[in-house]
Amino acid sequence: MAHIFLTDSQFAERYENHRSWPWRRLKLDPDFPKPVKLSPGCTRWKLADVEAWEAAKSGYAE
Template sequence: MLETYLSDRQLGARYNVHHLTPRRWLNEDPTFPKPVKLSPGCTRWKLSEIEAWEAAKAATQPKS
């Protein structure tokens, strides 16, 4: 199966935040997935790692 990669703009759209916010999360949340450098000037996040991070976050949220 091929890996899907997301740009900072795609992550921003996914979470309805500014496209630089995921980069800020790297410094604020040690569990946030690190991006991978695919080539010079092309840094992306693996969708599978983002989904795993979302699942881990959801599991730690208190149930209402």
């Protein structure tokens, strides 16, 4: 199964925030999904990690 990755802009858009939001949140929340560095200048979040974090926050963790 191939991973789907989100840019900082795509991740922030899920919460109607600016693209700097996930970077700030990463520093404040130890449970926040960690980004993956795919190459120099290319850092993304795995959609599966984002969805797992969302489920845990809403109380529906699998």
